[in-house]
Amino acid sequence: MLMLVCPYCGVTAEETEFAPGGEAHLSRVGPDGSDEAFEAYLFARANPKGVHLERWRHAYGCGKWFLAARCTATLEVFGTYPAQSKGPPPAVLDRIADRRGAGAAARVGRGAPDAS
């Protein structure tokens, strides 16, 4: 039974208040993409045993989608951040580096966050 913090409304809440939405930061592949790229977009999943970046929706709260960095082997949550991000923000990456080492942070870091 996870506890998560919604980065929009700031509420720390029960897992039952949220709805999970799978792997985060997938780039949509449209009609111009190849079969392989489209397959990767829809199906090929990192599914790591370790730090996972994932989507959640505050379904019974503010209704916003957000992203979480969470360890699938221990359920530790390193942080949550807005869905409008290209990658985890520095604070979350620092937390991952602190708890799981720089390598783990580098594996999930995808450049600077983008809040455009």
Next chain:
Amino acid sequence: MRLETGGRLIDRTRPLRFRFDDRWMTGLAGDTLASALIGQGRILMGRSFKYHRPRGPVAAGLEEPNALVTLGTGARAEPNVRATQTELFQGLRADSQNRWPSLAFDLMAANDLVSRFLPAGFYYKTFIRPRAAWKHLFEPAIRRAAGLGPAPKAADPDRYDQVYAFCDVLVAGGGVAGLAAALAAARTGARVMLFEQAPHWGGRAPVDGGTVAGGDPAGWVAAAVAELAAMPDVTLRTRATVAAVHDHGYVLVEERLTDHLGGGPGPRRRLWRIRAGRVVNACGAFERPLAFPGNDRPGVMLASALRDYVVNWAVAPGPAAVVVTNNDDAYRTALALRRAGISVPVIADARPAADGPLPQAARAAGIRVATGTGIAGTVGRGRVVAVQLCDAGGGGHVTETIPCDAVAMSGGWSPAVHLWSQPGGRLRWDEAGAMFVPDPDHPPTGAAGEPIVTCAGAAAGALRLPDCIASGARAGDPAAAAPPAEAEAEAPLLPVWVMPSGAGPRKRAKMWLDFQNDVKVSDVELAAREGYRSVEHTKRYTTLGMATDQGKLSNVNGLAVLAQALDEAIPRVGTTTFRPPFVPVTIGALAGEARGAVFQPLRRTPLHDWHAAHGAVWEPVGLWRRPYCYPRANESRADAVAREVLNTRRALGLLDASTLGKIVVKGPDAGRFLDMIYTGAMSSLPVGRCRYGLLCNEQGFLIDDGVVARLAEDTWLCHTTSGGADRIHVWMEDWLQTEWWNWRVFTLNLTEQLAQIAVVGPHARKALEALGGMDVSKAALPFMHWAEGTLAGIPARVFRISFSGELSYEVAVPADRGVELWERLVAAGGPLGVMPYGTEALHVMRAEKGFIMIGDETDGTVIPQDLGLGWAISARKPDYLGKRGQMRPALADPDRWRLVGLMTLDGSVIPEGAYAVGAGRNANGQTATEGRVTSTYFSPTLNRGIALGLIRRGPERMGEVLTFAAEGRRVQARIVSPVFHDPEGKAQDV
């Protein structure tokens, strides 16, 4: 027998009558059922699972594996209740279990006579042939012999409550360690919740002696409880068992509210669901039995249990008890027995020497202490009458036989680490105590990776009173000072896993490890011999630790025997996983109040009560209820549907369409957004017009459909299916928030704000005109247009759309005006022949028109192109959700199954779900198919069966006759156009 004096928990002035099996007996207030029975001289309380051996209580608390009864009668009968935890009340009725015909004379005990041929896992090696015999002969016999109590026969009449709570520190266990922890934590200002499973506070300390704060532990316990009770942020509950600690500090507690009263008003039990900042596990420790031959005979008990029976309830199996031990603690039992006037002929101590203060005190009290001594066997039928002593290190040569009524055994203690281990805390082996203790370096962790459980007292391995209470205080607040406490020093125990250690196979087959499941030392050794060497294999092969006590008494002994058999160190063998719950939890409490009519929320349309009052037969649609049809007196459902269809086609029908999803999409980028969400072009839809739209997922499969109306330059109203409203709204928000987050679009789900009524049939216009207020003529409001105005004085939005093929208006009004509009329509439609119609008539009429239904024609694998809906896909758009998916080879395959109409040659209705039989068989030998029926109805309009179906290259095969198979018969049907009724669409466009 009941002792003349003593008994700290009983009230000798309040006798209570109770019945066990066929006999009424008398106990005392404060008794448990087990203590009351012992007081009445009844030791035999149950039968073991496999061999049906006679069994008495071995423990005095929640770890009891033997004394299980069915408590109560009729619908309130509860099987497998531990007599050791059952508080006595006036009129209590309990029945023994797993015996036939009676507890004293159990025919199934024949299993015991052949037990040498029924070792662990014998059933894997036998009952193999003949094949049919397993299901028809062997398995039924095994099933009848297995199981414990009888299955409840009726629905549970009791209620179960569930509450949520929050605290900073949750303390599990109200012994001295738990009380010290709660006090220390509460004094820092923390919100504290303290739960004790027993009806009274203090745990073992009041029985075991020593001093706290210079006095009797019971005095300190009373003062501590009083201090806690006076603090505002402290919650105290007895009869409340902490059942589970889940991830991130989610704790389940089951509280028994009325069981000890024999029932009463209010809920029977309460399930607490608590988020705790941290948990202090102060659940104590379980004493371990010793594995000596005949250790399962009634009257053989844990030393601490016999001590409890004597001190707490002043009962004992008889006037003489032998103590057998490998440690000093059991001497407390000998001393307590002597103080209570029970003779202790001998203390058999497996250790070569016993010279600590407790053995010295025993000797001083005149008790004989035999060191280096073990038990070679017990004597008695149904209960122990004597024990045979032997050299603890020998092969079991009997040196002496000593008459006795009870045997108090102690093999050391195992900390109750369950609440630590459940959420992932690790254990380490404590060599000195020969026990697994929590490894503080590997605690269970919470959301931020922080430790969430601390163990305190005996649960942390601090077995002696001063250490125990100090560890409790530290767990509550590291800076807290523990109350001073004293207890006798204890010499180290000697690990003894098999007694006598040199026993041969015959004796090892009489040494019980798991009492309930009849697992013996020989069984574990057999598992090791056969290669079931992982502790999990041994558990599963022998069923060790799988009984209702979940191994509380047997696990450590069992894995120690396994380790010896494998010649491995115990920590290398490891333990099995501790799974919730700590103690079995009532399923009713876990299910809570949501039963019967309130099992799930019920969504009602504004017209729900009208439908109910007018005889609607309901169909569940998600959490909604929709009228399936409105049968009249003596009318079948099929007849009602036919009447509703024909009346709607010929006169006037009303449908409650309020469950349809209604989502407003608004903003400067709303058109662009809808062009991505829908397969068609919505940005080009003029204001005032309606357009049918399809939604696909990224795979390209059709997920929903509905009519979209453009309300204003920047505003669209999207209708969805009834089941799709919430899902599609979430879907839209998903894309807006996570993919196109800089698009300026807002969405709002208005489904429940509006009542929507379909006014359908040739007289529909007349009905609306009768209400007055809006021009609904063809010129003012043509087909696929909408208009806003008032009808009968009610603000309304009227859509000229049709799902039946008839002249049809869908009228949306504020939800609180829905009934008013409906009743005005019923009144105005009276002269026009108005009737309400339900979902089934709706389905029939749409099928007659060849309109698809999401969930019937689609099943998550169908694309719009399969359904002849290519016209609703904009070819000019470069992209929409699903476009790329639909380009994949399997979805662009010309051989796909496509929508057609089907008419049986004989006019009958094709069975639901029928498949079109193809030629030959596929590579796996299955009959080939080339299509299937998706909707099949009797059409009242055509007076024959009609169907829609998906057929391989169907539209290219018009006129072909196919064979459909279902329900054991075959039907021939011709491929026709899916539009059966009014193919030119004249009726709807008048």
Next chain:
Amino acid sequence: MSRYSVFAIVREGLRHHTGWPRAWASPEPRARYDAIVVGAGGHGLATAYYLGRNHGITDVAVLEKGWLGGGNTGRNTTIIRSNYLQDPSAAIYEKSRALYETLSQELNYNVMFSPRGVMMLAQTEHEVRGYRRTAAANALQGVETEFIGPRRVKELCPIMNIDGPRYPVLGALWQPRGGTGRHDAVAWGYARACSQMGMHIIENCAVTGITVEGGQVRGVDTTRGPIGCDRLGLVVAGHSSQLADMAGFRLPIESLCLQALVSEPIKPCMDVVVMANTVHGYMSQSDKGEMVIGGGTDGFNNYTQRGSHHHIEETLRALVETFPMLSRLKMLRQWGGIVDMTGDRSPLISKTPVGGIFVNCGWGTGGFKAIPGSGWAMAELMAKGEPGPLAAEFSMFRFREGRFIDESVAAGVAH
């Protein structure tokens, strides 16, 4: 190795069972094998068994990081059925069910296959239509099922409440030859049979790397040293993504936690397996007398084997509604397993981008019932390098083509 029989039991009983041999040997790994199967669960062991039995390949090692049968094989609710809708699923599950019928005799190990019947309740009109469709499909697929009405449901399962106020039972899809088996025994029986063929079952041997040269597998690195092979089968359920990662490719797999629980044992009260998909729960009674209960999966990726409690509550709420007598029973134990879910919830028995590496995974919530058929099909794939008809549709490349095997069409939850 001795044969199991009642005579053997009597013989051994007379000498206190001191003469029983090991059920399977625990040898040291050799430097190389013809074929290596990673994962000594039911599917891995069955793969090895049929490699030997059907294809004569016995130079096989089965590597297991923990204890044999310790994954989902030993933590499922033991339901065996084949009433699937889609042809490829019905084919492999029915093959599997048929193999289960004679598995005890074939392995000389009682796996307690008990064809007591499985019913899937229809509690909405939509479900009625779905199960009628499945029954029609099954008839053509050679799977014996029928759609039965509520009265027959009640006859077969008298403890059921078919008149619940919210979801009355409208009927059920009934498979009389479905049932349950003893999950551990399936793994142990296959292990014993593999060992008797001379195969090596190596426990406590975790694969830490996969050696690929020129697009072809050469062997694996393990905690017990490197082991060479030309054919490598990855049969590791929830941990498939980790193994695929070692070999340099990704799978259409996500690992989720699925929970189950048992009640305390009671005397027999239920002779059939009941699955209720509308309300999300399924139940049977074990030979020991426990009510064996399962429900839906958690929605988030999870490797902890600990699920979220609200699923337990939801499942029990649904089952108390369907079986009101459950309320006064007690939950004895709950647990979780890590299931691997594919993009269409159907399994993979497939070649991979690496030559010589084959995967068998993605059985999701329904793997136990598939063990014999899955092993049969996987062995054929590993032996021939190409899938036979049973495995042909279960290629991992079907997702690229959009060729799904979607069973959710007929049922919400599977098992």
